[in-house]
Amino acid sequence: MDLTLKIWRQKNKDDKGALKSYDIKGVSPDSSFLEMMDLLNNNLIEKGENPVAFDHDCREGICGSCSMYINGEAHGPDRLVTTCQLHMRKFKDGETIHIEPWRAKAFPVIKDLVVDRSAFDRVMSAGGFVSVNTSGNTQDANATPIAKAAADKAFDAATCIGCGACVATCKNASAMLFVSAKVSQLALLPQGQVEAQRRAIHMVEQMDHEGFGNCSNTGACEVECPKGISLENIARMNREFLSATITSES
């Protein structure tokens, strides 16, 4: 396949940045999107030019590093995949592809397609945990049975990979899907229920502090989420948050 790529190039966080055009030839339809980017970079390097910086690591859709906004969609045109799992067979020979970084105030661009997502880490530090220390004396894992339905729902929420596609997709750059997935996972389990309200309040406060926007229920995040995290989680978080603001002591 021969393609024209229009890629966002930005030297560093202070640079203004611009889309730059590149032609690439001989791309295998069986290669992944990132392997196509490897090919482009290799061509650039052998010409002595600077390759395009982008985040990637596991290349099997689970680490959440890759984060490209392709033709106006987070992780590109395929559903339920990250950029690294997107294959070139989803594109047409001769096509022009636009590639941009995640765009959100809370995710400043570091270089080219690389953004700073450490805001997510700070939201997690605010409450995304169960307050239990490491100990060889916690109760036996089977001491508290958990209904399969609750365990499965908690698992579904817990599969969030923290890639930030929800934020990049949302017109308000809201992080509600990400935050609510963690709030839900832990609220659904007896181990996390104890501090569920406190957790919801602290995580939401930090989320606001980081500059993420609010949720206006358009549901775009759910559509673009590579792991299919459900909007239900946002409803559950709202419920936890609301009841916490009425009843919680912390």
Added chain:
Amino acid sequence: MTKLDSRIPEGPIAEKWTKHKNNINVVNPANKRLIDVIVVGTGLAGGSASASLAEMGYNVKAFCFQDSPRRAHSIAAQGGINAAKNYQNDGDSIYRLFYDTVKGGDYRSREANVYRLAEVSANIIDQCVAQGVPFARDYGGLLDNRSFGGVLVSRTFYAKGQTGQQLLLGAYSAMSRQIGKGKIKMYNRHEMLDVVKVDGKARGIIARNLVTGEIERHSAHAVVICSGGYGNVFYLSTNAMGSNVTASWKIHKKGAYFANPCYTQIHPTCIPRSGDHQSKLTLMSESLRNDGRIWVPRKIEDVEAIRSGKLKPTQLNEEDRDYYLERRYPAFGNLVPRDVASRAAKERCDEGFGVNKTGEAVYLDFASAFMRYGKEKAMVEGIEDASQEKIRELGEGVIEAKYGNLFQMYEKIINENPYKTPMMIYPAVHYTMGGVWVDYNLMTSIPGCYALGEANFSDHGANRLGASALMQGLADGYFVLPYTIGDQLADDIRTGPISTDLPEFAEAEKSVKEGLNKLVDNKGTHSVDYFHKRLGKVMWDKVGMSRNVKGLKEAIAEIQKIRSEFWSDVMVPGGVNEMNSELEKAGRVADFLELGELFAKDALERNESCGGHFREESKTEEGEALRNDKDFAYVSAWEYTGEPKDAILHKEELEFKDIELKQRSYK
């Protein structure tokens, strides 16, 4: 030179760990506040160690090259984690897990360490559940288990095909809590480029800030390396793109011995290669072997018909299929250990029975599982006289609930629906059992420097059993190091903060900077990947699943040649003082080019077959790996002296007091 002292406690094996904990030094809670610990890597080992040490009161500085600690490659582990809980009432016990692990490792691991691992395994599950890790459960609300290769019990806990993700997010949550409290200072997008020794002890690291390119000095009273394995020396592996040997290799060059580098796990169930564009290989969890049956056609003409597209695998009758694992190993069948399954696949493909265009693929077929589960489901749902189609449909649903994400991943990559046609799989490099040599306290031969998880060598011998890597990473980080590190740090309660102005820091920083400048100033003609691919090809062809004297000697010479060409001809664009992913890669590949040679040298020295290390000169009449316990029942610990070819071998003799050494059989 440090003496090789494994410091295995005296006494019966079941009492060693308890006794050891009672006898080693402990740092009191008030004094822990005065002590700093650096942890490099935030996977299961590093994440759990950082969290636990911080909870205990130490000041932890944690480093990862990724943009968040949550992205370490433990996240990609699929199948599960072992623990001797005996929830299934199938006769499991600490001893049985210990025995299976030692046998699975082909009697090349250290007994005392493995026993301890089995002993703390149950605590790990309790700890993870307490953290909110959503393991799979049955309808009674209790935890579910499945089986993995090389064992006859069900002791593997899992969360669909994302167990590593869930466990890592548990450790990351625990870390996040300590980061919020200021007990862990987290350095994302930082890469350790050297260890700093002061008076012979590890007292800090030199790290590069990957965003600004700045070289930073960080001091501590101890340095803990949790940077994973070195499978990427093969270029193509199931490791993440960034997985590297650099942290381990840097401490090796400063005095830490490197043990058994040739012990590599080639995982039997990976998606086959498709072409030269490929940047990595993808694993299909071993758990699939619980329900999938592995086969190739019995007749060569059927192979040809399949390759040319004239015949579909589903059209082949039962009697025309060769379920070669079931045929060769009736007792364990499709659940033989990984090394055995991989070699068996290679044997069939070498004989010409590979089912894809490259001739390097076998089938993993779920058809009988669909029908088995479908019948059960039809019974449960009270559907009488269900048609074959209906049964299959119900069965597909059951399999989807168990492995849905893996089937989806397969379909995305291969563009075939694995519910309708058998998967194709082929072995690929997955894990390295070798690593930094450590004693019973997990301390390397540099005092104050530790290695945990895949980065060390201690627990898996020459072959790791499935679902044991997650167990080891978390055991080391949650339940071993937090105790053993006190033994050394008890001497440091009056030391006070370590100054980064010491000449040792300045010197290490200077050499790191020189190394980086050399790469950037080289201005050669080929990219880093060009050299990495060449190295990988030599490793796979000559130091891969099957090794012999001739090939290994050639490999050593070829790697030396590639290394010298790399240093004269590599092209690293961009500068040192900026985000520069090519520069990061270049440093890592430079280290792989040294490690690769030591790897081949180690494989050459070990003239026996054991586990994943198969020497063609040493096999049974049936072609199975043949150990030589008389001459090789030792750990090879290599000391760096300037060039890999000059590395000095130290031997730690392995003693088997509780398990009888015998020829491993899965028949």
